[in-house]
Amino acid sequence: MARITLDGIAHAYRPNPRSDADYALKPLHLTWERGLAYALLGPSGCGKTTLLNILSGLLRPSHGRLLFDGVDVTDWPTERRNIAQVFQFPVIYDTMTVRENLAFPLRNRGVAPAAAARRVTEIAELLGLSPMLDRRARGLTPDAKQKISLGRGLVRSDVAALLLDEPLTVIDPNLKWELRSRLKAAHRALDRLMVYVTHDQTEALTFADRVVVMQDGRMLQIGTPAELFERPEHVFVGHFIGSPGMNFLPAAVTGDRAVVAGFEIPLGAAYGPLPAGVPVQLGIRPDFTALGAGPGGLPVTLERVDDLGRLRLARVRLGPHPLVARLPDGVDPATAALYLDSRRLHVYADGKRVPPPGELRQEAAA
Ligand SMILES: Nc1ncnc2c1ncn2[C@@H]1O[C@H](COP(=O)(O)OP(=O)(O)OP(=O)(O)O)[C@@H](O)[C@H]1O
Numbered sequence: 001m002a003r004i005t006l007d008g009i010a011h012a013y014r015p016n017p018r019s020d021a022d023y024a025l026k027p028l029h030l031t032w033e034r035g036l037a038y039a040l041l042g043p044s045g046c047g048k049t050t051l052l053n054i055l056s057g058l059l060r061p062s063h064g065r066l067l068f069d070g071v072d073v074t075d076w077p078t079e080r081r082n083i084a085q086v087f088q089f090p091v092i093y094d095t096m097t098v099r100e101n102l103a104f105p106l107r108n109r110g111v112a113p114a115a116a117a118r119r120v121t122e123i124a125e126l127l128g129l130s131p132m133l134d135r136r137a138r139g140l141t142p143d144a145k146q147k148i149s150l151g152r153g154l155v156r157s158d159v160a161a162l163l164l165d166e167p168l169t170v171i172d173p174n175l176k177w178e179l180r181s182r183l184k185a186a187h188r189a190l191d192r193l194m195v196y197v198t199h200d201q202t203e204a205l206t207f208a209d210r211v212v213v214m215q216d217g218r219m220l221q222i223g224t225p226a227e228l229f230e231r232p233e234h235v236f237v238g239h240f241i242g243s244p245g246m247n248f249l250p251a252a253v254t255g256d257r258a259v260v261a262g263f264e265i266p267l268g269a270a271y272g273p274l275p276a277g278v279p280v281q282l283g284i285r286p287d288f289t290a291l292g293a294g295p296g297g298l299p300v301t302l303e304r305v306d307d308l309g310r311l312r313l314a315r316v317r318l319g320p321h322p323l324v325a326r327l328p329d330g331v332d333p334a335t336a337a338l339y340l341d342s343r344r345l346h347v348y349a350d351g352k353r354v355p356p357p358g359e360l361r362q363e364a365a366a
Helices: 048-056 098-108 113-127 142-154 173-190 201-207 225-230 235-240 357-365
Strands: 003-011 025-033 037-041 063-068 083-086 161-165 194-198 210-215 218-223 247-250 252-260 263-271 280-284 289-292 301-307 312-318 321-326 337-340 346-349 352-354
Touching: 003 048, 025 048, 025 063, 025 218, 037 048, 037 201, 048 083, 048 161, 048 194, 083 142, 098 113, 098 142, 113 142, 113 173, 142 161, 142 173, 173 201, 194 201, 201 225, 210 225, 210 235, 218 225, 218 235, 235 247, 235 280, 247 321, 252 280, 263 357
Parallel strands: 037 194, 037 210, 083 161, 161 194, 289 321
Antiparallel strands: 003 025, 003 063, 210 218, 247 280, 252 263, 280 346, 289 337, 301 312, 312 321, 346 352
């Protein structure tokens, strides 16, 4: 299968929904392409599992249509959808060997034994299971068992998509990185459409080609990890992605200038009139700020310095507004001023990013 389309998919668990708040999932219009790995990322209760269950057929959406390669599968049962799933906890046969576990989905589909054996060897290699192929699953560690689960999800080449629901939950924190990289390598090798649910930004950003950030049942942004970092379309995305998250400062914006707490800040572009009567904020990642000693900086008061080993971050205030700034080596934070990279400043009105006029022209031309 080449593509999954969510055509206005929404879901309310209660009958006769009246307001937005009645929807666990607000209307979604999206197309997911084969060969890409997507992460559904958001805090608990944002609707990730609801969406995953709609994809797998465990839940019928109260609104909209789900299309696989243009075919409406909204009313198809799970079995007919031909989807593989990996859950938080291993789903394997304890009494079987690793090899038998991996071969099981293939045997079930009537794949010829020689072809099945070749495929099992390939998947075992990708996941680092080769040395234990002939061991019984029962005695293995939880992470080895979860690798088997992943292998069982990956082994069939005819599945429409692989859905992974927080698959690293049981994995020892020290081994998560290894398994994530193996999964990523498997994804590259197998050219599959994968949807990976997580509340962990590191998992989402390291695994996925595209991340769907959700909050309160709404998709706020879909983008590559770099897009989410560089251009969060929503204040929530700025806060949620990044560690620490983006700085936001209440501002008044006119043309290519902003005023924050009485201080003028040049912007990277000239903005047209912003919507009236809504809060306006400037957003900038700590990565694009620095304390320094030269002229032209903004006067800040220092609250504390966090030494993270590879870098130091200063927690400062610009007027009453807190923000986090990089603290380069050799700079005295007590006397330093704040410098913002104006090309990396974004303007937000009512929580949403206002694209500068130049960017709109660029996108239209692309
Ligand atoms: N069976 C159900 N009946 C009624 N409401 C439900 C049901 N399942 C989920 N909800 C509600 O729908 C909303 C979205 O829940 P969902 O489980 O999809 O979120 P989630 O992002 O997967 O959260 P978590 O990470 O905690 O699993 C929540 O408000 C939840 O309380």
